[in-house]
Amino acid sequence: MAVQINPSILSADFARLAEEAKAVEGADWLHVDVMDNHFVPNLTLGVPVVESLARAADTPLDCHLMIEDPDRWAPQYVEAGASSVTFHVEAAAAPVRLAREIRAKGARASMALKPATPVEPYEDLLPELDMLLIMTVEPGFGGQAFLDIMLPKIRRTRELIGRHGLQLWLQVDGGVSASTIERCADAGADVFVAGSAVYGAEDPAEAVRALRAQAEK
Ligand code: DX5
Ligand code: ZN
Numbered sequence: 001m002a003v004q005i006n007p008s009i010l011s012a013d014f015a016r017l018a019e020e021a022k023a024v025e026g027a028d029w030l031h032v033d034v035m036d037n038h039f040v041p042n043l044t045l046g047v048p049v050v051e052s053l054a055r056a057a058d059t060p061l062d063c064h065l066m067i068e069d070p071d072r073w074a075p076q077y078v079e080a081g082a083s084s085v086t087f088h089v090e091a092a093a094a095p096v097r098l099a100r101e102i103r104a105k106g107a108r109a110s111m112a113l114k115p116a117t118p119v120e121p122y123e124d125l126l127p128e129l130d131m132l133l134i135m136t137v138e139p140g141f142g143g144q145a146f147l148d149i150m151l152p153k154i155r156r157t158r159e160l161i162g163r164h165g166l167q168l169w170l171q172v173d174g175g176v177s178a179s180t181i182e183r184c185a186d187a188g189a190d191v192f193v194a195g196s197a198v199y200g201a202e203d204p205a206e207a208v209r210a211l212r213a214q215a216e217k
Contacts, residue, residue, distance in 0.1 A: 003185065003215040004028035004169070005208050006062050008195035009053075010044065010142045017049070018056035024198060025205045026212075029062035029084060031173070031193045033142075034077070036067040039091050040140035047073075047080045054081025064112065064173065064193075066139045067091065071098050078105040086110035086133050086171075090117055099128040110171070114139060115147055119157045126166055131191065132157060136184070137174030142195040146175025151187045158188025178214060185215045 008031040012020035021030055032050060037043040054061050060083035065074060070087035071094055077085050085102050089111050092098050102109040110131035113119060115138060126132065134154055137144040154172065161168045171191035172184045181192055192215055194207075201207035 002190065003212060004171075004191040005198075005212050005215070006031040006171070006191060006193045007198040007204065007208060008033060008142065008173070008193050009199075011195035011199035014045075017053055020199065020204075021053060021057035021059065023204045024059065024208055027059050027198075027205075027208050028191075030057050030059040031195075032061050032063045032082070034063055034065045034067055035140065038068045039088065040066045042140045047076050050077055050082060051080040060084070062086070062108075062110075062193075064133070069093075074098055075101055075105055078102055078107040082107055084108035084110055084131065086112050086131070088112045088114065088139075089122060090114055095122075096125060096128050099125070103128075103130070108169075110169075112139075112173075113153075115150060119153060119160065123160055123164075126161065126164055126168060129168060131169035131171055132161075133171040133173055134189070135174055136172050136176065136180075139174070143200075144175055146177070146180040148183075151183060154184060154187035154189050161188075176211075178210065181211055181214050182217060185217070190215075 010033040062084040063082040099109040108130040112133035172189040173193035177197035
């Protein structure tokens with residue numbers, strides 16, 4: 001199975017973002033967490049930083065928007081240079097229209113589900129998406145413990161995708177590390193976000209290689 005490893009720069013040194021982006025050679029996408037202090041109780045970065053990072057990084061950007069009103073903001077992240085934009089379904093007013101707009105602007109459209117949000121009500125939306133993100137922690141902070149209780153949801157979602165005959169990436173985000181990535185892969189995830197497990201490691205590029213090897217087992 002082809003897998004993607006997406007280091008999250010939330011766990012990087014924000015004063016050296018360009019350097020940190022280049023420190024994860026071999027990564028497929030660079031995961032950029034946008035938080036607005038409303039949808040989640042934390043504040044990170046916005047459009048201007050994404051614009052600069054898109055120019056500085058060798059890796060395409062995967063922007064995870066943990067913000068209110070993604071209908072208004074998500075298209076601006078595509079224009080800023082993001083190759084993939086994820087909005088939270090809990091915050092979107094019109095998820096189908098938004099996914100279509102992101103795709104029409106040339107980026108990969110992705111929708112995220114918080115731990116308590118079930119996938120089943122959104123089954124019919126899946127063909128509108130390139131990727132579905134299942135949060136394996138409550139969004140807002142890096143370094144939290146992986147929620148094992150999300151494994152059945154990952155499994156059910158992979159089954160749903162198969163039943164519909166869709167080509168959809170299934171991303172997991174939160175607490176993904178050497179000790180949890182195999183369980184996620186086994187449940188059907190194929191895109192793995194890892195913040196502290198990559199940037200907390202002495203050699204981030206080596207951590208990416210090790211995570212990939214484990215996910216591909
Ligand atoms: C949390 C963010 C994650 C975070 C993951 O809300 O969406 O992307 O950076 O960090 P780790 O891998 O440390 O749990
Ligand atoms: Zn994230």
